[in-house]
Amino acid sequence: MEKENFEKKLKDMTKPEIQGLKHEAMLENAIINAKDKSVVSWWWLSVPVFIILMLMMKSIFMPGTTLISNMHELESNQKYMSLIFFLISPLVLIILNAFSIRKIYFLSGSPKSINFLGTIWANILIIAFSVLILIIYSL
C-alpha cells in the first residue's frame, strides 16, 4: 500500500501537468490586443478622413480651389487641430500598429503564409491610410 502511494507520488512528480502553452496564450493575447488597437485606430483615423472628404467636397463646389489649397487654409486657421489629426495621430497609429504586427509575427514563429496576412490585414490597412494622410498633409 505504502509502495503504491510512493509510486503515485513519484509519477505526479515526474509528470508535471501543463494545461496550455504559455507561448500560445501570449500569441492569443497579442492578436486580441492588435484587434482592439485596430478598432481604436479606425476611430482616430476617421477624423482626418472626414476632414479630407469635406475639403474634397469644398474643392468640388468652390471653383478655383483644390484639396491642397483648402488643406493649407485649414493649416493656417486651425494650427493645433491640424497638427494633432494630420501629423501626431497618424504617426502614433503607424508606430502602435507596426509594433503589434511585429509582436504577432515573432510570436507566431516568423510565418511566411497568407494566413498571417489574414490576421493582421486591418493593421496593415491602418498603416497605409496613415501614410496617405501624412502624404496629403505634407504636400
Place this chain on the structure above:
Amino acid sequence: MNFPWFKRIGIFFIPASVAGWIILLAGCVFAVFSFMDIDGRSHSVSDTLMNFVFMLLIIGAVYSLVAYLTSRVWKK
C-alpha cells in the same frame, strides 16, 4: 478598481460595468449638448450636420481610447 469596464463587439466598445455605463452616458450627454450648441450657431441643416458629425467622431475616438485602456486587466 475592478476592470474590465468595457468589452469589444466589432468596432464598438460596449460597457461591461457601471463605470462603463457612466462613461457612455457622459459621452451621449456631451454629444447632445454639442448638437444643441452647434445647431444654435449654424445657418443651415448641412452646416449643423457637418459640424456635428465631426464632433461625434471626436467623441467616438476619445470614448474608444478610454474604453480600450479600461477594457483589459493590466499586468503589474
